[in-house]
Amino acid sequence: MPAPSPAPTGSGAPRFGVNYTPRTGWFHSWLDLDPDAVGEDLQAIASLGADHVRVFPLWPLLQPNRTLIRLRGLEDVRTVVDIAATVGLDVVVDAIQGHLSSFDFVPSWLATWHRRNMFTDPAVVEATAELVHSLSARLADAPNLVGLTLGNEVNQFSASNHPDPDVTSVAEAEAWTRTLLAAARAGAPGGMHTVANYDAAWFMDDHAFTPDQSASLGDATVVHSWIFDGTGQRYGARSFEVAHRAEYYLELARAFSPAPQRPLWLQEVGAPRSILTEQEVPWFVRSTFETAMQCPELWGITWWCSHDVSRSLADFPPLEHTLGLFDEHGRIKNAGEAFRDAVAAAREAAPPAPRGREIEFPVGRDPLLERSAAAPGGSVFEAWMDASRAGERPTVRVVRERAAITAGDTRTGGAAATRPVP
Template sequence: MDRRRFIATTAAATAALTAPASTLVHTLASLDNPAPRFDPLRHRFGVNYTPSHNWWFCWNDWNADPIKRDLDAIAALGADHLRILLIWPFFQPNPKWVSPAHLERLNQLIMLMGERHLDALVTVFTGQLSGWYFLPPFHRQSDLFFTDPMTLAAQELFVRELSRTLAPHENVIGFDMGNEINTCWTASMPVGDAWMKRMFALMNEALPGHLHVNGVDHNPWFTDATFSPQALIADQRMPVMHCYPFWTGAVKYGGPMDPPSVKLLAAMATLIRSYAGTQQKPVWAGEFNTCIKELSDDQQAEWLDKAVHAAIEQGVSWFSYWDSHDVDRKFDFNPLEYTLGLLTNDGRVKPAGRVFKQLAESYRGKQVVFPTAALPPPPSQKTTDATWHWILDWLGWKGKA
């Protein structure tokens, strides 16, 4: 399913590629002398944080008390990191000005996370989140995001101001360029790749010694969509994948507990490595869930257990589940969004939360074991259908098609 098209429809309706394997592993372990917590060769478990009180609108209606309760509950599940979502126009309503109040709220959130031994991956250009667009007043939704001089200057200012806020904190993993940037702004792959290279250079200069990523949705791995797989691999120590059986179309090829769904993380990691040309490439599952609203809480927990075990067998390094808390139904969201949490909106642990805790306790900090099987070449055609046929062949799945 085309997630960008779905989001657009909802909005309208509601308003040198790789090194040899041995060299690569050594380089990954030592590059920029990362702290042990940033080691891509050891498993980590975290969540995408969705505040229980007023969702991410809380950036504009700040109250630290419910956030403290949320973080206590997340830490109790065994999470070691959170992906936190900035809302770009909240933080930067003008191209030449970043809100000091919002920077201070970010500073406070990072401090509260550090007190609970939670590390932070901080998104930057979040123009789309959970089906809603958040566009700064000085920019419209267009390809000019990647090329307009004023917009590029505003982007640089934002990254530098965020970096000054984050630099004193030891629990910052780094930046994620945005929340699936390619679902909000698109460009030809040469233009997208050039912007990404420029942005990684800026982030590495402004906040050095950290792990910066570009968390795109599944489309660039399946089709020609703004960023090329080659650039996403070459420019990141650990490429990120977002894996949802519903959004990728896995449900077309089997039921929720069939291989196309429960082994989607494993298959997408293999797909990424086929483009890398090595099994030794660390991969981060930066967002994953089923988004199949028909599943019961117990079935969702069963899927989580099977999906993560299959992914660990294929050497996926880090896991960041979508999401921490259910969304309060007082807000208008797509029905898929309300019940994706490990915790209810009032903080009760759901079955998936209990499974997450077991997985984190079993694997967190353990050495990643990469597969040794020969990699197939990438799909011969870069289309969704051809990529799915490649995945089904790799799975050896002959179910419905």
């Protein structure tokens, strides 16, 4: 298959993919990779009409010591990428895991007696960059490699609400991101390399990873949209706000872009049964696709996730056992059928019409932007939803002045800043 474009422009047909959660053993399957099982899983994903998958090798297995990168681990990642090619799937590889489904996968050389700041310690940053470079170099000649993403919401380790945060400044967060993206680019010059920050970067006022970083560093702006961030709880499962949550997030992200044609990637979105009933899931899948497709510069939608986490595995939040398009036995679910139908419909959809009214978002000029007004329940969120409900097809315009937020305004709460990281 032809190699993916190394420098996407946001034009052309959007891509549709799935975040791959292995059916057998979850991500612990990297301990003892079974290529046949991987092939079965990826063939099932391809049968839904997906054109790409995002995969998650575990950081401690690739780099168990600061100066040891396991060649066998790199080969296992390449094996998965090559298997994907046989079933017609392109691959995005997350380079630092990091954090997945409430569990942390941080190597022992960063923990307890060896506790160091992953974002600011020079030796740690150098070692992490070496892993990213080694991984990207091993995958660079794979014709179906889209590129690397820096971890899965790794920015949560720096958040003020984390139980043991790696305290980081805005400048240090930007330097870390630039260093690792440069390592990915050096190893795989033709890849689309991105950073995947969870929504504290967009909604938490004191967070070191900022919207400006997400919207300017790397080759696309990545968003992870989850309705358990306060949207579903505040407005209700079948609310207008839930149906348009991802669309709003993409338009918010576009507002921070320094380049009009910069691609937007809805890299994670799923149907949490903590908010939705099983009967409501097909509606949510369809609504999310239809509304996200109204955003110009949409590069793609990548659904979370392929397979349910097996109930034989302990200590997961209950919703993690229900998020798959397939169940733990590999049987397609209602969500999978809805995804397949939504992909088919999206491929026939007309290009989005121009957006309409601009909702002003005064963010201030300080490095730590005043962001919480954009969170669910905030004044910007509410104004955008009201305009959208009125048919105005709103977008967002960032105003670089001191944010005019009234101290007693209860609508600037920023619920997403305290939501649990998936």
